[in-house]
Amino acid sequence: MKKRLLIVDDSSVMRRTIEKNLANYDMEIIGQAANGVEAVQMVMDKKPDVVTLDITMPEMDGIACLEEIMKINPETKVMIITALADKLTGLIALDRGARGFMYKPVNADDLSRAFDKLLKRDGE
Amino acid sequence: MIKRLTNLPIRQKFAVIIIPLIVIILAFDYLQVRYHYLDYSDSVRLNKAITVGIEINHVVHEIQKERSISSGFLANEGDNFGIKLNRQRERTDSTLQQYYNELSSGELDELLTFHRTDLDQLNAHFDKIAALRKSIDQHRISSEESIDRFSEVNNIALNTVIKLIDETRDKEVAQQIHAIIYFLKSKEYASIERAIGTQAFSHNHIGFDLYNRFTTLVSSQNSYLDAFTIIANEESIDYYNQIVQGDEVEEVNRMREVVFANDTLSENPDDWYEASTTKINLLKRVEDYMSDNIQTKTQVIAKRSVQNFWTFLILDITIGIIAFWLMTTLVTNLLKNVKILEAYTRRISAGDMSKKVVIPTKDELGQYANTFNKMVFEIKKSHFELRKQRDKAKFLYKNIYGVSLVVFENIEQGIFLLDKEFKISKFHSKAMKEIFNNDRIAGENFSNFMRPLILPRELEALEMFMRHLFNEDMDEEVVNQLNPIDQVKIHTENNGIVATKYIRVDFTRIFRKDKIQNIMVTVSDETESILLQQHLSEAEKKKQQETERVLSILKIDPSILRGFLHNSRKMLKSISEKYEKNDKDEYSELLSFTFDIIHNLKGNAVVIGMELMANKFHEIEDGITELQSKDVRGKDFLAILYEVDEADRMIAEIAEMLYKIINIYKKFPAEGDSVSNIMVIDSLERGAELIAREVGKTVNVTFDNIENVILPEAYINPFKDMMIQLIRNSIVHGIEAPSVRMNDKKVIMGEILIELSKSDEEMFIRYKDDGRGLDMDRIKHMAVEHGIVTETQLKKMEVSQVIDLIFHEGFSTSDKSDEHAGRGQGMHLVKSIIDEYKGAYEITSTPGKSFEMTIKLPIINTKKVEE
Numbered sequence: 001m002k003k004r005l006l007i008v009d010d011s012s013v014m015r016r017t018i019e020k021n022l023a024n025y026d027m028e029i030i031g032q033a034a035n036g037v038e039a040v041q042m043v044m045d046k047k048p049d050v051v052t053l054d055i056t057m058p059e060m061d062g063i064a065c066l067e068e069i070m071k072i073n074p075e076t077k078v079m080i081i082t083a084l085a086d087k088l089t090g091l092i093a094l095d096r097g098a099r100g101f102m103y104k105p106v107n108a109d110d111l112s113r114a115f116d117k118l119l120k121r122d123g124e
Numbered sequence: 125m126i127k128r129l130t131n132l133p134i135r136q137k138f139a140v141i142i143i144p145l146i147v148i149i150l151a152f153d154y155l156q157v158r159y160h161y162l163d164y165s166d167s168v169r170l171n172k173a174i175t176v177g178i179e180i181n182h183v184v185h186e187i188q189k190e191r192s193i194s195s196g197f198l199a200n201e202g203d204n205f206g207i208k209l210n211r212q213r214e215r216t217d218s219t220l221q222q223y224y225n226e227l228s229s230g231e232l233d234e235l236l237t238f239h240r241t242d243l244d245q246l247n248a249h250f251d252k253i254a255a256l257r258k259s260i261d262q263h264r265i266s267s268e269e270s271i272d273r274f275s276e277v278n279n280i281a282l283n284t285v286i287k288l289i290d291e292t293r294d295k296e297v298a299q300q301i302h303a304i305i306y307f308l309k310s311k312e313y314a315s316i317e318r319a320i321g322t323q324a325f326s327h328n329h330i331g332f333d334l335y336n337r338f339t340t341l342v343s344s345q346n347s348y349l350d351a352f353t354i355i356a357n358e359e360s361i362d363y364y365n366q367i368v369q370g371d372e373v374e375e376v377n378r379m380r381e382v383v384f385a386n387d388t389l390s391e392n393p394d395d396w397y398e399a400s401t402t403k404i405n406l407l408k409r410v411e412d413y414m415s416d417n418i419q420t421k422t423q424v425i426a427k428r429s430v431q432n433f434w435t436f437l438i439l440d441i442t443i444g445i446i447a448f449w450l451m452t453t454l455v456t457n458l459l460k461n462v463k464i465l466e467a468y469t470r471r472i473s474a475g476d477m478s479k480k481v482v483i484p485t486k487d488e489l490g491q492y493a494n495t496f497n498k499m500v501f502e503i504k505k506s507h508f509e510l511r512k513q514r515d516k517a518k519f520l521y522k523n524i525y526g527v528s529l530v531v532f533e534n535i536e537q538g539i540f541l542l543d544k545e546f547k548i549s550k551f552h553s554k555a556m557k558e559i560f561n562n563d564r565i566a567g568e569n570f571s572n573f574m575r576p577l578i579l580p581r582e583l584e585a586l587e588m589f590m591r592h593l594f595n596e597d598m599d600e601e602v603v604n605q606l607n608p609i610d611q612v613k614i615h616t617e618n619n620g621i622v623a624t625k626y627i628r629v630d631f632t633r634i635f636r637k638d639k640i641q642n643i644m645v646t647v648s649d650e651t652e653s654i655l656l657q658q659h660l661s662e663a664e665k666k667k668q669q670e671t672e673r674v675l676s677i678l679k680i681d682p683s684i685l686r687g688f689l690h691n692s693r694k695m696l697k698s699i700s701e702k703y704e705k706n707d708k709d710e711y712s713e714l715l716s717f718t719f720d721i722i723h724n725l726k727g728n729a730v731v732i733g734m735e736l737m738a739n740k741f742h743e744i745e746d747g748i749t750e751l752q753s754k755d756v757r758g759k760d761f762l763a764i765l766y767e768v769d770e771a772d773r774m775i776a777e778i779a780e781m782l783y784k785i786i787n788i789y790k791k792f793p794a795e796g797d798s799v800s801n802i803m804v805i806d807s808l809e810r811g812a813e814l815i816a817r818e819v820g821k822t823v824n825v826t827f828d829n830i831e832n833v834i835l836p837e838a839y840i841n842p843f844k845d846m847m848i849q850l851i852r853n854s855i856v857h858g859i860e861a862p863s864v865r866m867n868d869k870k871v872i873m874g875e876i877l878i879e880l881s882k883s884d885e886e887m888f889i890r891y892k893d894d895g896r897g898l899d900m901d902r903i904k905h906m907a908v909e910h911g912i913v914t915e916t917q918l919k920k921m922e923v924s925q926v927i928d929l930i931f932h933e934g935f936s937t938s939d940k941s942d943e944h945a946g947r948g949q950g951m952h953l954v955k956s957i958i959d960e961y962k963g964a965y966e967i968t969s970t971p972g973k974s975f976e977m978t979i980k981l982p983i984i985n986t987k988k989v990e991e
Contacts, residue, residue, distance in 0.1 A: 088585035090606040094592050101602045117599050 002028040003119060006048035008039040008065065009081070010057040014104065018052055018081070021108040025115060036060025040068040047073060050118065053098070055082040055089060063092060070097040077118050081106060134462055138455050153440055160433035166293050167426030172235050173288040174419045179223040180288075181308065181415070183250070184281045185408055186216040188315035189401065191274035194260050195319040196393055198267040199326035213257065220250060239288055246284045249277045267323045268334070275316055282308055289418075294425055296357075297418065303356035304414050310348035311407045317341045318400035321383060325393035330383060338383055360417070364410045372402035461489040468496065477504050538647030541634065546570045546590050549642070559627060559649045561616040570645070577614040593631055593643050600633050607631060611650070626654040669736060671814060674781065678807045680732050680841065688732050689779045695721050696772045703765060711756035718764060719748045733845050733953065737778075740771050804844050805830060811848055812876065815855045821862065821874060823855055828879035833887070835880075836983065842957045843889065849950040850891050850977065851876060858895025858975050868972070870894065882983065889979040898969040903929055910934055927967050931955035 005027050009015045015032045022029065030046050033039035037059045043051065051069060055062030062080065069076050079100030080093045090101055100118040102110065129140065190212045197205035227236065227243070236243060256273050259265045265273070286305050292298045320338050324330040330338065353361055376399045379391060461483045468481040477500055483493035532539065532553040538560070540552035550566045557563060565573070571587050578586070585608035592603045609629045616623050628650050634642040680688075699718050706714050726741035728734075744767045751760055805827050816823040835843055859865075859874030866872060871894075879890040900923070907913050907929045918926070929935060933952045958965055963981040968974075 087606045087608040088581055088588070091585050091588040091592065091608070094598060094603065094606070095588060099598070099602070101605055103605070114602075117601070 002026060003049045004028050004030045004046070005050045005052070006031050006033065006039065006042055006046065007052050008033045008036070008057070008062075009052070009054040010034050011054075014054070014081075018106065018111070021106060021111045022115075024108070025112050027115065036062065036065030036068070039065050040072070043069050043072050043076065048076065050077045050079065050115070052079045052081050053093075055080060055084050055093065063089065063096060066093060066096045066098055079114060079118055135459055138459075142451065142455075149444070153444075156436055156440070157433065160429055160436060163293065164426055164429035164433060166291075167422045167429055169235060169238075170289065170292050170297065171419060171422040171426060172232055173239075173291070174415060174422060176223075176226060176232065176235065177285040177289050178412070178415045178419075179219070179226045180246070180281050180285050181411060182219040183216070183223050184278050184285075184308075184312070185315075185404075186212070186219045187253070187274055187278055187281070188312065188318070188404065190216045191271055191278070192315065192319040192322045192397060192400070194257075194270050194274065195267045196322040196326050196397060198260060198263065198265070198270055199323045200393070209260075216253070235288070239284075242284045242287050246280055249280045253277060267326075271316065271319045271323070274319075275312075278312055278315075282312055292422075297421055297425065299355050300357060300360070300414070300418050300421070303352050303360060304411070304418065306348045306352040306355070307407075307411060307414065310345045310352060311404065311411060313341045313345040313348065314400070314404055314407060317345065317380075318397065318404060321379065321400060322393050322397045324383060325379075325389050325391050325396045328389045330386065330389060335383070335386060342380060356414075360410070360414050363413050367410055367413075368403065368406045370406075372399045373406070375399035376403045457485065458489070461485060461493075465489065465492065465496070468493075472500060472503075477507070536649070538645075540565070540645055541642040542570055542590065542631075542645055543642055544594055546587075548573065555649075556647065559625070559647055560614075561618045561623070574609070577616070578609065578612055582608050582612065590631075590643070593633065594640055596640055604631060625649055625651045627651075668814065668818070671810075678785075678844075680734060680845075684732050684841075685734075685778075685782060688728055688734065689775055689782070691728070692725055692737070692775050693772060693779075695725060696768055696775070699768050700765065703761070711761055712752070714761065715748055715751055715756055715764075718768070719745065719752070722748065722768075731953065731956075733848065737771070737774065740767075740774060744768065744771065804835065804840055808844065808847050808851065808878075812851045812855065815852055816874075819856060821855060821859055822872065823859060823874040823876060825851065825876045825878065828877060828890075830878070830880050833880035833882050836887075839887065839961075839981065842961060842981075846889075846954045846957050846979065847878060847891070849954050853950055854893040854895055854975065857899075858893045858897070860896055885983055887981045887983055889981070890976070891979070892974060892976040894974050897971045897973060897975050898927060898930070898967075900926060900969075900971075903927075907932070907935065924967075927969065 003026075005022070007015050007018050007029060009018070009032075012034070015034075019029060019032070027050070030048055031042050033042050035057045039051070039053070040060070042048070053062050053066060053069075057065070060068075062082070066078055066080075069078060074097065077100065078093075078098040079102065080090065080098045081102045081104060082090070083104040084090070094101065100114050102114050129137075132140065190209070193205050193209045193212045197209045226232070252273075256265075256270065260270055282305075285308065289301050290298075290305070292301060317338060320330075320334055320341065324334060324338070352364075356364075375395070379396050379399065382389060382391060464481060464483055468479075471477075471479070480497050480500070481493045483490045532551065535553050536555050538553055538556040540556060541549035543549070546569050548565055548568050548570055552565055556565050560573075560577070562573075570590070571583060574586060575583055585606075589603065589606060589608055592598045592606075593600070595603075607629070609627075611626065611628050614625050614627055616625060626649075628648045630646045630648075632644045632646075633640050634644050699721055702717055703714060722741050722744045726738055726745060729738035729741055744764065747764055747767060751764065809825050812823055812825045854876055855874070859876075860868070860870070862872045865874070875894045877890070877892045879888075879892075881888045881890075903926060904918055907926075908915055908918065912929060912932050912935060913921070930951045931954065935951065955965075957963075958979060958981070961981050963979055965980070966978045968976040970976075
């Protein structure tokens with residue numbers, strides 16, 4: 001079964017970039033969210049397997065959003081994709097349950113490699 | 125006891141077994157030898173005893189005869205027996221003499237010693253015979269009495285014989301001896317019978333007592349003969365029966381019957397005597413026969429005993445020697461082999477396995493030796509294997525561990541392992557000490573170790589990072605992206621000297637059996653490369669500054685420049701003079717004096733376009749402003765003086781450069797104005813390129829028609845000054861960044877066009893760029909900000925009036941000032957030049973497309989006079 005992906009980023013350009021770069025990757029994009037609140041709502045409604053999550057976002061930042069997602073479904077694989085250079089925040093994200101981490105900008109190769117790693121964790 | 129026995133050495137064990145055996149055998153041998161010896165000595169002694177006994181029996185025989193004759197002599201009152209008696213006495217004495225001779229022959233020592241008492245007693249009785257004879261001769265004793273006296277002697281003699289011979293261990297001999305004894309007794313009684321008979325026949329009468337005695341004698345005789353016939357051997361009995369018979373024996377029996385009848389004994393006593401004697405002599409013959417027999421027998425026994433003794437001895441010794449030889453050979457061999465095995469095992473236990481054990485026998489020990497050799501071979505094999513493994517391990521140790529240590533000693537990187545408690549491993553590379561200037565590394569907690577070196581936020585991140593590194597659910601690559609100290613600045617202290625270092629720290633998981641065992645950490649000191657990088661960029665900057673200096677000289681009128689340089693040096697000198705005169709420590713006044721001069725000089729520099737110096741003075745100004753806010757001390761002021769000195773040095777360098785350039789001009793005087801034009805174009809092009817590179821943009825400056833218009837000399841510098849300001853403004857503000865231009869579908873390289881044209885009276889300069897045009901909103905905003913106009917004034921202004929604001933002194937659209945733009949002197953300078961030459965200008969700005977300025981200058985021919 002195809003993994004179902006939710007893309008969360010406040011920049012539409014970034015969301016489109018991720019979407020485009022994953023066009024050839026074996027994954028179904030089930031939605032996009034522009035902020036944390038929207039993202040949490042969509043996680044609740046659509047139960048994605050995988051979420052890409054930006055950290056700096058209006059309304060609810062990535063870390064808070066991550067905590068909510070983990071509360072809803074701890075099995076969700078969350079990949080942080082951020083431009084934020086601060087490593088402490090990235091480490092906190094790993095602490096809160098994120099299992100993938102990437103810096104922006106992203107390209108197709110890096111993305112598919114990162115997703116391979118993220119999903120292979122369960123031996124699927 | 126048993127334990128002590130079992131613990132004995134084998135040799136002693138053999139001894140324990142063999143010694144009692146030998147003792148028993150020897151004892152047995154002794155008994156055997158003694159037995160044979162006793163047999164022998166018994167026989168020898170018996171033989172001698174029999175010899176003596178025979179002599180005694182001879183004497184007894186003669187005494188028996190003498191007794192009968194003496195009895196007859198006494199009874200007949202010496203008539204018939206007188207002559208016989210004397211002859212008999214001689215015979216008796218002769219046998220006695222023979223007996224004594226035998227005793228003193230010297231061969232009977234042992235016997236004599238043993239039977240001394242018996243023989244002495246016997247000899248004493250023999251000695252009494254002489255006295256007895258005397259009594260008989262004088263008829264002082266009766267016939268009966270003489271018989272008794274002689275019988276007593278004979279009795280003793282016979283007893284002595286019995287005592288002598290009755291000691292033998294041979295059963296058969298003993299029996300025959302007893303037969304002889306019985307026979308002797310019987311013969312003695314026959315002899316007494318003869319004597320009593322002789323007496324009775326001599327008296328022709330026998331008394332009651334004598335009669336009783338006679339009958340008793342006959343019956344006793346018969347009893348002893350009966351006993352004899354019972355125990356004597358057949359040979360003796362046959363001999364007896366064969367010998368004791370005939371007329372004389374019949375006669376004795378007949379005359380006995382006469383005595384038994386107890387009638388008148390009319391028979392001739394001589395007849396009785398003769399018959400009796402004949403019979404007794406026959407008995408004597410039997411006796412001698414038996415004696416000889418027994419003597420022969422004892423001799424045979426003695427001989428046999430000797431034979432037996434030697435046979436046994438030889439056999440015993442032979443067997444003993446053979447047995448002892450066999451025993452010693454076997455035991456020695458056994459002990460030798462045991463010893464070989466023992467020595468061998470000792471050698472093996474001492475580690476020497478070079479030789480095989482050789483035991484030539486095929487017994488258990490030989491088999492043990494073979495087993496031993498096999499065992500040792502196996503041991504040697506496994507020993508060899510072990511040694512090979514050990515050598516391999518040694519090799520590995522030397523080549524891997526050793527190399528690792530060498531690597532740890534020499535590698536320039538810090539390398540160590542972290543455990544799950546973040547503790548630094550015992551072993552770490554030597555470089556760690558040098559990088560961190562710290563000896564206490566091994567065993568320290570890594571976050572404690574880093575605590576004084578990095579920012580708290582970095583430390584917090586580091587601890588979290590290490591935790592994630594040890595978390596196997598986390599991907600190593602993902603975690604490593606977040607290494608908070610992959611490049612970090614640390615301050616180490618060594619003897620009070622604080623050194624800043626840039627280090628790079630990398631983390632790698634070390635797995636054992638699919639579990640994260642440790643984290644390998646490598647630390648590299650990148651200070652040098654980073655400092656080099658900084659140094660390189662500084663050098664680059666310096667190079668640019670130098671270019672700038674040359675450029676700034678080129679674009680400034682030499683006379684103005686010389687005036688500026690001269691004035692600047694004078695004024696800078698006045699600062700140090702003032703400082704030297706300052707003995708009241710009035711630093712704040714000195715500071716304000718300095719600031720005024722520097723500010724003035726900066727103004728001048730800006731006005732003549734000496735950006736480099738303007739920038740330098742600007743820096744000094746900043747320093748002074750900072751100092752003014754606090755309590756000034758002498759040493760603080762020194763820093764300012766140092767800066768002033770440096771500015772002075774820069775001015776001196778520029779002056780020198782100017783001097784060189786002037787020299788060049790003098791050597792190669794200008795042949796025409798076109799040369800000036802080319803130089804101007806060249807310097808503007810290079811200037812544009814420089815500025816563009818500085819701000820990360822690319823730009824192309826195109827000169828149009830410039831070859832047709834030769835700038836009048838008077839306009840060369842003003843033209844250059846104006847153009848450089850415009851170019852700077854275009855590049856810094858007008859022309860967009862490449863990314864922006866790309867997005868806006870513009871050619872990435874910015875385009876600047878400078879076009880010259882002239883009429884008879886006027887000269888036109890058209891300047892155009894393809895940048896974003898003037899940002900009217902920002903101009904308005906900044907003008908209000910800088911206090912050039914008020915909001916209310918602004919609202920009443922036309923567009924052209926707003927544009928004019930950019931020529932206002934001190935106007936700048938930049939938030940911060942830098943040497944390229946910002947202090948707002950650039951456009952003011954352009955306008956002041958136009959105004960100076962009574963020119964005019966016009967500006968057209970198309971937002972997002974272009975900025976264009978046309979300058980009109982009257983043609984003048986007046987040359988400026990150099991100072």
